[in-house]
Amino acid sequence: MSTATPVRTSTMAQALNAALRDAMREDRSVHVLGEDVGALGGVFRITDGLTAEFGRDRCLDTPLAEAGILGTAIGMAMYGLRPVVEMQFDAFAYPAMEQLVSHVAKMRNRTAGKLPLPITIRIPYGGGIGGVEHHSDSSEAYYAQTPGLHVVTPATVGDAYGLLRASIASDDPVVFLEPKRLYWGKDSLDPAAPVEPIGRAVLRRTGSSAVLITYGPSLPVCLEAAEAAKAEGWDLAVLDLRTLVPFDDETVCRVVRSLGRAVVVHEASGFGGTGAEIAARVTERCFHHLAAPVLRVTGFDIPYPPPMLEHHHLPGVDRILDAVARLQWED
Amino acid sequence: MTVLDHRHHTSVPGWRPGATAPRTDPAPLLPDASPVRVLGTPALEKYDPALLRELYRRLVVGRRYNQQATVLTKQGRLAVYPASTGQEACQVAAAMVLGAGDWLFPSYRDTLAVVSRGVDPLEALTLLRGNAHTGYDPRATRTAPLCTPLATQAPHAVGLAHAARLSAEPVVALAMLGDGGTSEGDFHEALNFAAVLQAPVVFLVQNNGYAISVPLTQQSAAPSLAHKAVGYGMPGRLVDGNDAPAVHAVLGEAVERARCGGGPTLVEALTYRLEAHTNADDATRYREDEEVAAWREHDPVLLMERHLRGAGLLDDLLVRQASEEAEALAARMRAEFHSDAELDPMSLFAHVYAEPTPQLREQAAQLAAELAAELAAEAEVQH
Missing domain, CATH: 3.40.50.920 (Rossmann fold)
Structure with missing residues (x-):
């Protein structure tokens, strides 16, 4: 992983940012899209600097409509891209539920493997940050109950990097749940460490x-x-x-x-x-x-x-x- | 000065509503004042006779396809068939305006468009036969799976067209929708995204007057569905959806405009579903016989035959050839669907993930054991 960031102390937010950046550097098919992911770098700054480095087509500020964002990502994946969608908050992802359940989770199955959808859907989730209502939901059971999705949730800085890389590399759709109250926790990050596979406790x-x-x-x-x-x-x-x-x-x-x-x-x-x-x-x-x-x-x-x-x-x-x-x- | 005291402001910021000029002049986006028609107008003379005959041939074969599929539901050979009988002009024109590299995003009523696009007629019916969700290879045929949740395929068309534009490939996506689908949020989001991204996509709304039983007046208060385009900043077009050359021309223009970087278009085609919503529906509960009879006089297949014969572009030989082709297809459908398809229950676990999870491997083993036990029990009985 020659392009990867060197070992350093990092917050989880920075580790996620590094994972996106490294994935985008290594694979031109990786595209980020979501609300405020461009100039602002996302409300949690996870996409900070990506538009500056890769251009607005690769890190796209979309209109404010979650079903439209995920539906558009599906079409992009059908064409061969590897979209990473940012949902701004857990409870803001619900408008995209139909696209997620009826299409993202099922497309591989309903096309007998002909149209896999390698989409990563990043969702900051959980409470403990003093957020007012609709900003603190733990929605993992909805996703885990839907066959066809992988559901991944890191708890450490190292896993935030490694599991996001693994999720983006996965040929299956991944709901990537980011524990937002751990975004600012620091630890040492070695991006060159072997990437942990999805599915191992x-x-x-x-x-x-x-x-x-x-x-x-x-x-x-x-x-x-x-x-x-x-x-x-x-x-x-x-x-x-x-x-x-x-x-x-x-x-x-x-x-x-x-x-x-x-x-x-x-x-x-x-x-x-x-x-x-x-x-x-x-x-x-x-x-x-x-x-x-x-x-x-x-x-x-x-x-x-x-x-x-x-x-x-x-x-x-x-x-x-x-x-x-x-x-x-x-x- | 209090916050509410505006006396000292000599100018106000330009973003306030009405303070800025429209970003796009809405006039050119407005739909046609009346539906575009070609049949029965002097415009017909400008059309290539070969194109008109090809449209006619496809209409005749398409009508027979719809009829035979409907019969197959009555025989229990198809689980369900939402017929496009009466909408064949939209179906075949949508397929014909697309090139080999373009993508079609059909809804569940658009099987005929899928067939007209070149997908095997029997593979196109796999979903409705009930033996698999999709019978054709979407990537090889550039045809998305038939989409049941209304309008949810529209944003997929936008995303695919957007990705194609980013790669500088001249690919256009065409999404097929109904009048009911225009009420869905996904319709709105797809059109808004398409216009903002200037994606090369065409939205074809086949307005057949009813969303199952609910008439358009209870679906929308817009002047026309095509007018909705203006609010998104794209052109709207209104066309007689039973006039095949007109639909072909309007869609063709929209596709080429998209291909040349002109962005998306919304096309509303006025048509009518001559059959019920599906074989399980009873259309007499919500519409009058007189209405249906009036539309039978405006049948897209009859219109085409009448006007092409009138223009001397169609003779008995061509009519007979089309009819024979249609009958041959119907016979093939009857023969194929007469027997039950061979299905492998173990395929249930094949394409849930790229690799089966440990849990799915366990469940597959369970099903395999059940199947083996069934076989053993049958062998026991025969013994």
């Missing part, structure tokens, strides 16, 4: 008592909870899923079988959420290894609350530790 912390299974914005919360759990005598592992579809049953089940206790943690509402799917899958596959039911710690089943109240909604360290305490340790 990773153990962020080893432990001997139980595992917290999580992804995206909840990873730092889980790591904090694991640290705090030491005082209670629990040695918690933390598993970062990184990809919701395809789901890494193999890694998840290996860890759960070895520990026998698991809690799934995510911001999105619990009912019908990805946590329910994960708990069911783990129970179906690891029942005889489980010492306790798989528990879920999630957002409440309410519309996303106003910013002054969101901390009551978001899973925090205490709520996670309460769940860990209910893992039937007395047995």
Whole structure:
């Protein structure tokens, strides 16, 4: 990857920007389009400088219409381009739902493989940034429930770069969910590191008592909870899923079988959420290894609350530790 | 000075509504005052007789195709068929104005346009037969899959045309829509994107008067659907959709304008669906017999035959040749659809992703085991 940016300290936002830039440098078919992605560089500056370097045709400010943006990207992909679409916020992506569900997810299938759509749809998601309503949704379950889409969500600076590169390179459509409250977190970034494939979970912390299974914005919360759990005598592992579809049953089940206790943690509402799917899958596959039911710690089943109240909604360290305490340790 | 005190402002910024001149003079964008017609006008003499005969031939074959497909639904051989009977002039003209490198984006009622474009007539019916979603190769035929969700293929046409323009290839995309589809948000977004990007795309709205049962008066209050073009900054054209040479001419102009960098055009073709919405519909519930009878007098196939014969451009031999070709196609459709297609259940998992996920491999194994068990049970019974 000769064009790649050298190793440096980077925010997640800068890592995503570097991934877009490197992908566009290496492959002329990669085009970025969305609202305010040009001169402004996106409201989160993820596309900063791309129009200046590649021109407005390669990083295109579109009219303000999400179905039109994604529908146009579909046609561009049909012609052989590799579009990367930016949706400005999670809840602003909903007008594009029909294009996503009826066309992006199905085009390969309904044309017997003749028209694959290598489109990456970047969506800043989740809360915790003090946003007013419609700026903090966790919409991953909608996408994960739609066959034909990959659903990827990085939680670290390195994964933000590597998984975005992998998503753009994928010949399948990828919904790339960016945990917006982690945009400004810093870490070392080595763009030359091998790109992680889509679909592999990773153990962020080893432990001997139980595992917290999580992804995206909840990873730092889980790591904090694991640290705090030491005082209670629990040695918690933390598993970062990184990809919701395809789901890494193999890694998840290996860890759960070895520990026998698991809690799934995510911001999105619990009912019908990805946590329910994960708990069911783990129970179906690891029942005889489980010492306790798989528990879920999630957002409440309410519309996303106003910013002054969101901390009551978001899973925090205490709520996670309460769940860990209910893992039937007395047995 | 308070914020609300404007007395000291000698000038106001130019962006305020009405403060700037229109960016585009709307007058040239306005649609034709009355629908463009060629048949029965002196304009017919200017047309190449070979083109007119080819239009006639395609209309006759297309009408028979529509009739035979409708019959096949009654025999249970097609799951459903939204006939374009009565709209054949739009269907064949749309196909004929496109070059081999251009792209067609049809809706579910546009199977005949797909066939007229050169796709195998039986492959074009695969979706409606129910054995696969698309029976032809969209890339090889430059024909997008038949699109069921209304107007959602319109932005695809824009994106493809935009990509082609970026690569400096003289490709035009033509999207086919209905009057009902113009109410959809995707129609609006597609036209707006097309105009802003100056994409080489043509939108053909076949206004057949009804969106299933709802008449146009309850669909739109616009002076005409073609007038909608003006609001986007592209020309609108209004044409008699049952006058095949007129549709061919108007679409042809729009396609060439797009190809030469002139941007998009919206064409409204006034036509009528002589059959019900589909074989499952009952059109007598929402429209009068007198209305249908009036449109039967303005049938695109009859109009063409009458006027070409009147101009001495069509004789009994050509009529018979077209009829024989049409019957041969109908016979082929009956023969092919008489037998059930061989379908492989395992193909369900073949094209969900480039590579099946581990979960899909598990589910495929499950289905394979079920199929094997069925076979074993059948063998047991026979034994």
